[in-house]
Amino acid sequence: MTDKMVLEIKDVENGSELSERLRVAGLRPTRQRLALATLLFGSGDRHVSAELLHSEALDSGEHVSLATVYNTLHQFTQAGLLRELAIDGAKAYFDTNTSNHNHFFHEQDGELIDIPGNSIRVDGLPQPPDGTRISHIDVVVRLVKK
Amino acid sequence: MTDKMVLEIKDVENGSELSERLRVAGLRPTRQRLALATLLFGSGDRHVSAELLHSEALDSGEHVSLATVYNTLHQFTQAGLLRELAIDGAKAYFDTNTSNHNHFFHEQDGELIDIPGNSIRVDGLPQPPDGTRISHIDVVVRLVKK
DNA sequence: CTGTGTGCAAACTCTTTGCATAAGT
DNA sequence: ACTTATGCAAAGAGTTTGCACACAG
Numbered sequence: 001m002t003d004k005m006v007l008e009i010k011d012v013e014n015g016s017e018l019s020e021r022l023r024v025a026g027l028r029p030t031r032q033r034l035a036l037a038t039l040l041f042g043s044g045d046r047h048v049s050a051e052l053l054h055s056e057a058l059d060s061g062e063h064v065s066l067a068t069v070y071n072t073l074h075q076f077t078q079a080g081l082l083r084e085l086a087i088d089g090a091k092a093y094f095d096t097n098t099s100n101h102n103h104f105f106h107e108q109d110g111e112l113i114d115i116p117g118n119s120i121r122v123d124g125l126p127q128p129p130d131g132t133r134i135s136h137i138d139v140v141v142r143l144v145k146k
Numbered sequence: 147m148t149d150k151m152v153l154e155i156k157d158v159e160n161g162s163e164l165s166e167r168l169r170v171a172g173l174r175p176t177r178q179r180l181a182l183a184t185l186l187f188g189s190g191d192r193h194v195s196a197e198l199l200h201s202e203a204l205d206s207g208e209h210v211s212l213a214t215v216y217n218t219l220h221q222f223t224q225a226g227l228l229r230e231l232a233i234d235g236a237k238a239y240f241d242t243n244t245s246n247h248n249h250f251f252h253e254q255d256g257e258l259i260d261i262p263g264n265s266i267r268v269d270g271l272p273q274p275p276d277g278t279r280i281s282h283i284d285v286v287v288r289l290v291k292k
Numbered sequence: 293c294t295g296t297g298t299g300c301a302a303a304c305t306c307t308t309t310g311c312a313t314a315a316g317t
Numbered sequence: 318a319c320t321t322a323t324g325c326a327a328a329g330a331g332t333t334t335g336c337a338c339a340c341a342g
Contacts, residue, residue, distance in 0.1 A: 027322095028315090028316055028317080028320095028321065028322070029316085030315070030316070030321090030322060030323080031315085031316095032322080032323070033322085049306095050306080050307080051306085063324090064323085064324095065323065065324045065325070066307090066324095067307090067308080067309085067323075067324065067325075067326095068322080068323055068324070070306095070307065070308075071308095071322080071323085084235075086232055086233055086234050086235040086286075087232055088232050089230075089232040089235055089237070089238050090305080090306080090332095091235075091305085091306060091307090092235050092306085092307085104274065104275065106275075106278060107281060113275065115272055116272075119270045119271070119272050120268060120269070120270050120271060120272075121268070121269040121270045122266060122267070122268055122269075122285065123266070123267040123268075123269060124265045124266050124267050125265070125266060125287065126261055126262075126265050126266075128250065128287070128289055129250065129252075129259065129289070131291060131292055132252060132289040132290065132291060132292055133289065133290060133292045134287055134288070134289060135253060135288040135289060135290040136288055137285065137286070137287050137288070138284075138285070138286045138288065139268065139283065139284070139285050140232075140283070140284045140286075141271065141274070141280055141283050142280070142281040142282055142283070142284065143274055143275070143278040143279065143280060143281060144278065144279060144281045145277060145278060146277055146278055146279045173297095174296065174297070174340090174341060174342080175341090176296090176297060176298080176340075176341070177340090178297080178298070179297090195331095196331080196332080197331085209299090210298085210299095211298065211299045211300070212299095212332090213298075213299065213300075213301095213332090213333080213334085214297080214298055214299070216331095216332065216333075217297080217298080217333095236307095236330080236331080237330085237331060237332090238331085238332085293342100294341105294342090295340105295341090295342090296339105296340085296341080296342095297338105297339080297340075297341085298337105298338085298339070298340085299336105299337095299338085299339095300335100300336095300337095300338105301334100301335095301336105302333105302334085302335090303332105303333080303334070303335095304331105304332080304333070304334090305330100305331090305332080305333095306329100306330090306331090306332105307328105307329080307330080307331105308327105308328080308329070308330095309326105309327085309328075309329085310325100310326095310327090310328095311324105311325095311326105312323105312324095312325095313322105313323080313324080313325100314321105314322080314323070314324090315320100315321085315322070315323085316319105316320085316321075316322085317318100317319090317320090317321100
């Protein structure tokens, strides 16, 4: 039995393939990154701001500095684990659902809700300008109180 | 001939129905607002940031403080003369085209290009959550270099 | 005159940065 | 050991605010 096998068994035992996800992304699975990853990926799709994630981490008893939260969110985004959303200009939101989907945004509450990727269809796209290609299309359906 | 008539004739003479647009919106046509309105609405559709508009105003020889530029952009937005865009989170953009249309956004250059309102069609919108109605739908087609 | 608008500087929010210390491999 | 990550506090960008003065009606 090699060291590598032992490592794999240990990872499976403590239920944490999060370590492995981080390692694959070239990120050391530090205490802080694991804590944030657990909050982010431990329970379905989420939309978080840096401040929210920071306070959740503190609430859960892990000390993580706000600067580290920002670093981590950007590292995760670069690694493709998160997608950054430009929704309201004031602050950045990060979405744990990186697949193709869109959003309702409640302008008064600041609440953000996923719209499944297959429900909205965008037709009639004009040709992108020369020398460019479409990276992706963001659709934000803005809501107000009735 | 009444005072009112004199005023109307003067407005027509200097070619400025901008004064009237501001008055209708409940905004006094001050020197600063007229200068900004001229820059904004004097030449086709535009996308501006506060800082860009401020420096254009200074370049044109009109002194306007940055705070007034912000005030004015928000007042114009509230009056329906502008639409605010949440494109890249870092700063706010204001669009002089308030009709229904969408945007190409070149992520690397930060360039913003209008897509005519009638070319894109969005289908398959789910029902908005209870107690809310759709205010409007923003479609941003994000571009990267080929 | 009266009320609104403007300018200035200070304050505020969100985010980034520099550098010494701590932790992972 | 060696390298990367973290924490702190300070700096930075963009935006807002409070209040005295100026201007439009």
